[in-house]
Amino acid sequence: MTTIKLTSPVDGSIYAERTALSVDQAHAAAARAKAAQKDWAARPLADRMALVQAGVAELNKMSDRMVQEIAWQMGRPTRYGGEFGGMNERSEYMLSIAPEALAPMIVEDSDKMDRRIERDPHGVILVIAPWNYPYMTAMNTIVPALIAGNAVMLKHASQTLLVGEMIAEAMHAGGIPADVFQNVVLDHAGTESLIAARCFGFVNFTGSVGGGRAIEKAAAGTFTSLGLELGGKDPAYVMEDADLDWAVDVLMDGAMFNAGQCCCGIERIYVHDSLYDAFVEKAVAWVKALKLGNPFDAETTLGPMANARFAATVRDQVAEAVAAGAKAMIDPALFPADDGGAYLAPQILTNVDHSMRVMMEESFGPVVGIMPVKDDAQTLELMNDSPYGLTASLWTGDVDRAFEIGRQIETGTVFLNRADYLDPAICWTGCKDTGRGGALSVLGYHAVTRPKSYHLRKVKS
Structure with missing residues (x-):
């Protein structure tokens, strides 16, 4: 078993440590997510939106705790507060555009034909979140992914181990089923095993260029969709x-x-x-x-x-x-x-x-x-x-x-x-070694869904 340790930059102490899931435990968690996703996607969009909104509201109630824990985990001065301003702005915007962003594109709806493109959830999405803005960056994908009908597994950076636990606590308190949103502690081997086994329809990773290459290598041949925000200068x-x-x-x-x-x-x-x-x-x-x-x-x-x-x-x-x-x-x-x-x-x-x-x-x-x-x-x-x-x-x-x-x-x-x-109204994206894909805006919903076309010839009896 691998122990993940969080060393606080404040004083060099071990602030938290957690045991990573074994490979078998990780695959069992992914299987639970897959089983729960169908019922979640079958709920009306308005219901999913309401539950996600409730989860975000629960997270806001934890503001004092968040500020203190962020300081201990990655060193940001408490005078700047938490990340609620940016997190709320992005979450509220993605909630506001969800009905339009996920609405079908109707090409024809006549007495003879129904031709349209709908947005289907990928299924289970893995979010690998970074430590520098541990709430905002994670919620960039979590919010639209859940609203679109996906189950989400969150693997947070070792430097911000406790953030994933807090997000899960809030989402579950808001009413999102435990298997639909899971915070998981994984080591590199466990993460790569899940990706290679095609456990996810989409993987979103924010981190280093080297980390992005490892994700691509693990996904090789699986045709898993990837969103990679990597380095910058x-x-x-x-x-x-x-x-x-x-x-x-x-x-x-x-x-x-x-x-x-x-x-x-x-x-x-x-x-x-x-x-x-x-x-x-x-x-x-x-x-x-x-x-x-x-x-x-x-x-x-x-x-x-x-x-x-x-x-x-x-x-x-x-x-x-x-x-x-x-x-x-x-x-x-x-x-x-x-x-x-x-x-x-x-x-x-x-x-x-x-x-x-x-x-x-x-x-x-x-x-x-x-x-x-x-x-x-x-x-x-x-x-x-x-x-x-x-x-x-x-x-x-x-x-x-x-x-x-x-x-x-x-x-x-x-x-x-x-x-x-x-x-949040403009797509967050990059090129070259910064990675590929896009988050936020309408295109953020396109990232966490796939197009599904319908070409229906209406036959009258």
């Missing part, structure tokens, strides 16, 4: 007519919030020559105002990274860049809480280029590189010089120019004068 382009103060405020927040552990966090910034010096000066002042410390301290604005090994990756990238000629703009001594472990001082790097890992590989930490650029053509080349494509952020007052540039960027989402936000 999201760029921003600050043009010569940008609102400088607004750009600095939003982009630095996008680079540093949650200790830089955001899927669509800003990891590289390209600033027009004419604004470069002023941007860097203001950005440095912005970062120096942060307070690194214990996440339970009300004054803390930057908590520890979720795990010391994640912080070690960022430290290595920064050290390599500096050794290659980059300039570190932030003196770590300004952040005495930096302990060489999970607590990591934020950093801004200048004199960087694309030969450095910090500008090419995902950092997922509180560091950002800033480069001067001369024009749109040079910036486009730099923005697209990446194996990833999740979001890109443009800063200009010229909307037409933004569209022209945006259509040439290899990315899933283009932001204008904003960054680091998921609009």
